[in-house]
Amino acid sequence: MPPGITTLAADAPTLSAANTGFMLICSALVMIMTPGLAFFYGGMVRVKSTLNMLMMSFISLGIVTILWVLYGFSLAFGTDIGSFIGWSSDFAGLSGIGITQLWDGYTIPVYVFAVFQLMFAIITPALISGALADRVKFTSWALFVTLWVTVVYFPVAHWVWGAGGWLFELGVIDFAGGTAVHINAGAAALGVILVIGKRVGFKRDPMRPHSLPLVMLGAGLLWFGWFGFNAGSWLGNDDGVGAVMFVNTQVATAAAMLAWLGYEKLRHGSFTTLGAASGAVAGLVAITPSGGAISPLGAIAVGAIAGVLCAMAVGLKYKFGYDDSLDVVGVHLVGGVAGSLLIGFFATGGVQSDAKGLFYGGGLDQLGKQAVGVFAVLAYSLVVSAVLAFLLDKTIGMRVDEDDEISGIDQVEHAETAYDFSGAGGGAAPRTTGSAPDSTAAAQTKKVDA
Template sequence: MNSGDVAWILAASALLCIMIPGLALFYGGMVGSRRILNMMMMCFGGMSIVAVLWAVFGYSLVFGNSVAGAGIIGDVTEYLGLDKLLAADPAAALPGALFAAFQLFFAGITTAIIAGAAAGRMKFGAWMAFSALWATLVYFPVAHWVFAFSSPDGSVVGGWIVNNLKAIDFAGGTAVHMNAGIASLALAIVLGRSAGWPKSEHTKPHSRPLVLVGAGLLWAGWFGFNAGSALTAGQSASVVFLNTAVAGAAGLLAWAAVERLRLGSASSMGAASGLIAALVAITPACGAVSPLGALAIGAIAGAVCSLAIELKFRLGFDDSLDVVGVHLVGGIIGTLLIGFFATAAAPNKVNGLFYGGGFGLLGVQSVATLAVLGYSFVVTWIIAKVLNITMGLRIHEADELRGIDMAAHAEEAYLSDEEPVELGSPHRA
């Protein structure tokens, strides 16, 4: 093992961990002041329950030898409980335990992203049950398709998208962002609209500074997300790091420019959203394109996603925090544009249409996109429907209008100095 590579993936894993509070702040600032605690708890709670499942059987389902060599799901018994990772493998490039920890955060953040579509109106218990079922039935299989490489000698068979189809997804445009985005659409449809949507006062963002702070933390974490996926501290990670930086900046500027042209001013919320949309789009493409290609993908994502968030009003679904408009649309943009902007000079070493590669790569990327979207939407819709029938998804409308924080957690985020606090109350400072 190269100690530099091990140190880099340890650091990248820590950067990934920062994305959880980053997402919580990003989403938390977007909701009303009486919804922020629940929103943040959904992020931390979803991450935590997925981490437990990951240790018990999730890692095995994703990175275990593919059952019957079909490339659909890993062998659940191979790494059950992760005890097998306690012993060092002298032939491995990284400690197995470190790789498992690194990938754990991918699973957790993907699930937490979906919380933005259910802000302020979903029972916390129902959300936790949904997180567990969704990770098991949707994320783990799709991650196996996309992230589980077969071994060169054929002794380990991985997922069908990465090995048979040979689609390019360097860090998770399909398994993470499109997957979470289309799942958010399915959940939002089953969950229904917020009370008073789309003009209710209680759905307005209460802290734009928190949104910007959260976006900044997410940007920092994204370097671990993307550059860490190189799994070495070398040229590939460096190129990916650069592409991630410039794409995010281009997306922020593009969204701001579109807002300025359409609405007369560039908002802080728009800038933060443009940054995230571009980071989403560059995630699958970060190892396949040049810095100029990264700039183009980031700018296209920022501009298109700024328009895509209007779809929820036109189509009538309540995607509270624009997960569909940013993660679904941004993920599709980034995955498909690989077919145009990929260059063999980049780490993935494949040419797209603009570099003489023809339409073949675009076709491969399209098949991967459709497969993930179709599977994730159908299974997520079924999960949400079953939970709605058995335990109910929605809180009472009165609690929703009052603010979910008190109803779900018996706490408030902000208390005035004049408000009396009873001894033993959960509201004590």
């Protein structure tokens, strides 16, 4: 995603109605991804946790929007301070921005750029929530989101996309969020779950999705919205780069879905709907950083590699004993790392920049830069997220009581249930216990991988 670039007055751009309209549509597409994520995650958990999972995504729409207006946009995209963070008093509260003032070097208003970036800031902490299903207090989650976007997401967004950010200045390519969004969220998820521990019954009770149709609906909404997420990140469509990114998004997602299903069939004997949905998301994650630097043939390779790697990675939690409830680490962290590093192999030098990967005569230079970006964001997010979770756990507590977790977090935290089983069909359903069916792409392979 291009940061602001100072332009000489003689070359100053003028507002483009076409690009402005295009970016507003893309912003709306990215917004719908958060409800899509809520459905995707909500279908993957047990019945007793459905509403809590939906709310963990939806609350991000409220919290992050307000923080972004107050200070988040200024921290991420204000004037650079030491290559680590930004700040601009005009951006704080969005109070000093003219309605026709253009984002530096581009043909869209600052307000449009700010709202587009807001949607990225909203979905990133929502991604983390899938790793914490069934066991986190809603108040603690809301406070974690507030702290996390402030000390992790806003600074990392500046590193990667802000003018003067150290990773941008280094030459790290991240078209739409492989580091700032997916590695950031995946590493944070790992840091938090290492602090708060496993669900009651992990590796003992069946934990299958309660509604695969909801999972597929959520995956479809994510795929649809991702075109705005990716193609919009060029901030216009005057030179065709956004169109290449749109094509590569479709191609890589298709390749990853097929690769995941192929791996699943060979390893476990079945093509599952959960595998198709998870594979599609893995492809979307991997193409997000790389799609503006590679060709459609490269997108096939990136998608296929990510599909297989992520399918393999979701079973690691059973081997290493960390309870990543809905495979945020396996899909978003692994997929983000794969997509970011593969730029160092498949970058053609003919799309968003002239940087070339190893397979196109560029040597190892770009791969080295990508590795620095990947591991810097991974380490920072992992450590700081774990510290935040530890502090919250030792003060207000991160987890619900064990009895409340077993009986169902929806009733405890929200005083509601997702489904009314006492209607026309007859008597009420029996009380859900800790051994009720529940979630994850890995759950269907647990017997093999455990």
